[in-house]
Structure formats: structure tokens, C-alpha cells
Amino acid sequence: MPPSREVTITLDGLAHGGDAVGRLDDGKACFVAYAIPGETVRARILEERKRFARAMTVEVLEASPDRVAPPCPHFGPQRCGGCRLQHIAPARQAALLRQVVVDALERIGGLVDPPVAETLRPHGGDGLGYRNQARFAPDEQGRLGLRRGGSHVIEPIAHCPLLDAGASAARTAAGDTWPGVAEVVVRGDADGRASLEIHPGPGPLPPLPPGETPVAVVGTDGAVALRGEPTLREHAAGRSWQVSATSFFQPSRAGAEALATLVAEAADLREDETALDLFCGVGLLAGTLGASGAAVTAVEADPAAAEDAAVNLADLDAEVLLGDADDVVADLVEAGAHADVVVLDPPRRGAGAELTAAIATVARWRIVYVACDPAALARDARVLAEAGWELVRAVPVDQFTHTAHVEVVATFEPSSRP
Numbered sequence: 249m250p251p252s253r254e255v256t257i258t259l260d261g262l263a264h265g266g267d268a269v270g271r272l273d274d275g276k277a278c279f280v281a282y283a284i285p286g287e288t289v290r291a292r293i294l295e296e297r298k299r300f301a302r303a304m305t306v307e308v309l310e311a312s313p314d315r316v317a318p319p320c321p322h323f324g325p326q327r328c329g330g331c332r333l334q335h336i337a338p339a340r341q342a343a344l345l346r347q348v349v350v351d352a353l354e355r356i357g358g359l360v361d362p363p364v365a366e367t368l369r370p371h372g373g374d375g376l377g378y379r380n381q382a383r384f385a386p387d388e389q390g391r392l393g394l395r396r397g398g399s400h401v402i403e404p405i406a407h408c409p410l411l412d413a414g415a416s417a418a419r420t421a422a423g424d425t426w427p428g429v430a431e432v433v434v435r436g437d438a439d440g441r442a443s444l445e446i447h448p449g450p451g452p453l454p455p456l457p458p459g460e461t462p463v464a465v466v467g468t469d470g471a472v473a474l475r476g477e478p479t480l481r482e483h484a485a486g487r488s489w490q491v492s493a494t495s496f497f498q499p500s501r502a503g504a505e506a507l508a509t510l511v512a513e514a515a516d517l518r519e520d521e522t523a524l525d526l527f528c529g530v531g532l533l534a535g536t537l538g539a540s541g542a543a544v545t546a547v548e549a550d551p552a553a554a555e556d557a558a559v560n561l562a563d564l565d566a567e568v569l570l571g572d573a574d575d576v577v578a579d580l581v582e583a584g585a586h587a588d589v590v591v592l593d594p595p596r597r598g599a600g601a602e603l604t605a606a607i608a609t610v611a612r613w614r615i616v617y618v619a620c621d622p623a624a625l626a627r628d629a630r631v632l633a634e635a636g637w638e639l640v641r642a643v644p645v646d647q648f649t650h651t652a653h654v655e656v657v658a659t660f661e662p663s664s665r666p
């Protein structure tokens with residue numbers, strides 16, 4: 249292998265994934281880990297391809313005023329891969345992530361000058377202690393941790409500063425006795441109750457850690473309680489939420505609050521209108537839509553989450569359908585049915601072209617798209633644009649501070665209103 253070369257490079261942007269981007273002398277784009285746009289750094293080239301290169305910061309020659317001491321000892325090259333931006337002041341992280349959203353909508357979505365608002369920062373301050381859950385994997389000795397960046401090696405982590413008090417208590421209760429299991433999810437709820445979810449590996453389950461923390465084992469058929477009652481209770485958007493062991497809930501409570509508020513504002517529903525909430529989880533967004541008095545149909549594929557949603561939304565004009573969003577929307581298209589507003593909050597891969605096109609047919613006035621991956625949002629935004637829907641507002645929400653992830657609430661309206 250040829251010896252790796254070092255370059256001096258000035259960075260001018262942040263790429264999806266958290267690397268800073270600059271140009272090498274030959275004009276080739278170079279993605280530099282742990283640098284900040286505006287900085288000049290000496291970087292070691294790790295990989296060079298025809299159209300781009302990847303590099304690692306070796307020395308910061310001209311530091312950004314936004315460079316800060318990372319708050320976590322596990323942060324940095326060849327360490328925990330969960331956080332990518334701890335070396336950047338949180339307010340600047342938020343501004344850079346807004347540009348990542350703009351870039352995705354322009355480059356992938358083909359939109360011109362997309363209306364992207366300033367990033368909303370639900371956590372503020374140092375952006376620590378906000379996560380109510382984390383997904384850990386054990387190393388060979390059974391110590392829980394997170395994967396190192398670009399690797400399968402586990403960085404053992406006893407204390408993650410992103411976790412809130414309940415999730416930290418769950419991490420402590422979990423201990424480090426998990427050799428051979430695939431994953432242990434630690435969760436804490438709004439009432440400070442901790443719980444553990446074990447995703448078993450191929451071998452026998454190790455003995456449970458001492459204590460009374462509820463434990464569920466999550467198989468392909470759902471969760472089975474091994475000890476105690478692993479159902480959590482969350483409070484957000486003025487309501488209380490039952491969250492079973494396998495059910496999704498937003499990993500940040502302040503983030504959940506912000507998303508629910510933004511979605512309610514964007515949907516702008518009247519009492520006599522109808523809404524469809526696809527990928528509804530335990531009903532967080534359906535709950536905020538239903539509070540307007542509108543009739544809401546919520547769709548969820550996970551049986552436990554759908555059951556939670558039915559309980560959580562029982563006092564509203566809401567119906568919960570257990571099923572695949574694609575199938576439900578395809579049926580609506582076939583029946584020629586409409587909803588005044590369609591809200592969707594799909595997993596990272598996005599809704600995909602087929603479902604997005606079907607939603608464009610079913611929705612009457614507004615489509616509110618909650619995305620956890622700007623690239624997936626941009627792909628689906630292109631489909632919506634082709635179907636005659638215009639992006640009227642996108643609000644990035646920094647609900648994963650210190651990581652390179654950003655949530656977006658995007659509102660689309662028919663481009664030629666009657």
C-alpha cells in the first residue's frame with residue numbers, strides 16, 4: 249500500500265454524515281472528518297477515488313471560533329461513532345445541519361431555493377442529557393457500548409452524556425454482563441422509570457443483571473416480559489402516552505414536543521376536516537392532529553405500537569389501522585378516497601416513490617412530511633414536485649444534538665391552488 253499523503257485544506261461546507269468538505273488542489277471534493285467549515289487543517293488522506301477523497305484531520309491550522317472541547321471522552325477518531333459533531337458549538341451544529349437539508353433538497357430533490365427555516369433547537373444549552381433511550385451492543389466481554397465510526401468494533405461506554413436521567417439509570421442497571429446478545433436497548437420514561445430490552449443473539453441469554461429494572465426480550469414476534477412491566481409512560485404535547493417495549497417513541501422528549509407542535513401548525517386542521525397519519529407509532533402526531541377536533545385515521549405496522557395508539561387516542565375522533573402504510577394508501581387510491589391532510593413520519597429510508605406518489609393522489613390540501621433523513625426526504629420531495637406539490641416550508645429540528653442527524657418537518661401544498 250502506498251504511504252498515505254497529507255494535505256493542507258480549507259473547508260467550506262458540511263456533508264451529510266458530519267464530515268467537513270473542501271477541495272484538493274486538483275479540484276476534487278475531499279471529505280474531512282472532525283474539521284469545521286471555515287477551518288484550514290492538515291489532513292491525512294485515507295481514501296482517494298476518481299471523484300472524491302476521504303481524509304482525517306491531523307492538525308487544525310486555523311481553528312473556527314465555533315471549535316469547542318468535546319464534552320465526552322469517548323468522542324473522536326476511532327472512538328464512539330454515535331456523535332460526530334461534539335467539536336462544534338451546538339448553535340453552529342444547528343446552522344450547519346440546516347445547510348445539509350438545503351443541499352439535499354437542491355441536489356437530490358432538484359428544488360430551486362427551497363424554503364428552509366432556521367433549525368429549531370429543542371434542547372438548547374449544551375445539548376446534553378436529552379436522550380430517553382439508546383441502543384447498545386456488547387463487546388466480546390459483554391460490556392455495553394456503541395460501534396466505533398466506520399467499524400464493527402464496540403467502544404465500551406458506561407456513561408453516555410447524551411442520555412437523560414432515566415436512560416442513564418437504565419444503562420447503570422444494565423451492567424456489563426451481555427456477552428453474545430445482539431443488542432440491549434436502555435430506556436427511561438418521563439416518570440424516571442428505567443427499562444431494558446434485550447435483542448437476543450444466537451446463543452443462550454445470559455443471567456439478568458441484579459435489581460428490579462423491568463426487562464423484556466424482543467423477538468420477531470414482539471416483546472415478552474422477562475421481569476417486571478416494561479411498558480413506559482411518556483408525557484408530550486399535553487397528553488400522556490403508553491409506550492410498549494417494542495413501540496417507537498421519539499428519542500428526545502423535547503424533540504417529540506417540538507415535532508408535535510410543528511406538525512399541528514403545519515397541518516392547520518379544522519374540526520370538519522380529515523387527516524391521515526401514516527407511520528403513527530404510539531400516536532404522538534395523530535394525537536396532536538386529533539386535538540383540533542378533526543377525524544384522524546392513523547396507520548401503524550407494529551402490532552404493539554398500534555395497540556398503544558388505540559389506547560392513547562381513545563378519547564379522540566381517531567381510528568387506528570394496523571397495517572402497512574403502502575397497502576392502506578393503495579386501497580384509498582383504488583377507492584378514490586381523500587384526506588384533507590396527510591402526515592407521514594416514515595423510517596430512515598423514507599416513504600419511497602410508489603407510496604409518495606399515492607399520497608400525492610390521496611391528500612387534498614396539505615402533506616406534512618416528518619423526515620429523519622434529509623436525503624430520503626429530498627428523493628420523495630422530487631416525486632411530490634413531479635405530482636404537482638410544492639414545498640412551502642421545511643423546518644430542520646435539531647433533535648439529535650451532537651450527532652450528524654437532523655429531523656425535518658416539511659409542508660407541501662398543491663402548486664396550482666384552485
Ligand SMILES: C[S@@+](CC[C@H](N)C(=O)[O-])C[C@H]1O[C@@H](n2cnc3c(N)ncnc32)[C@H](O)[C@@H]1O
Pocket residue numbers: 495496497498526527528529530531532533547548549550553571572573574593594595
Ligand atoms: C419514525 S417512527 C414514527 C412514529 C410516530 N410518528 C411518532 O412521532 O412517534 C416510524 C413508525 O413507522 C412504523 N412503520 C415502519 N414501517 C411501516 C410500514 N410499512 N407501514 C406502517 N408503519 C410502519 C414503525 O413501526 C414506527 O412506529
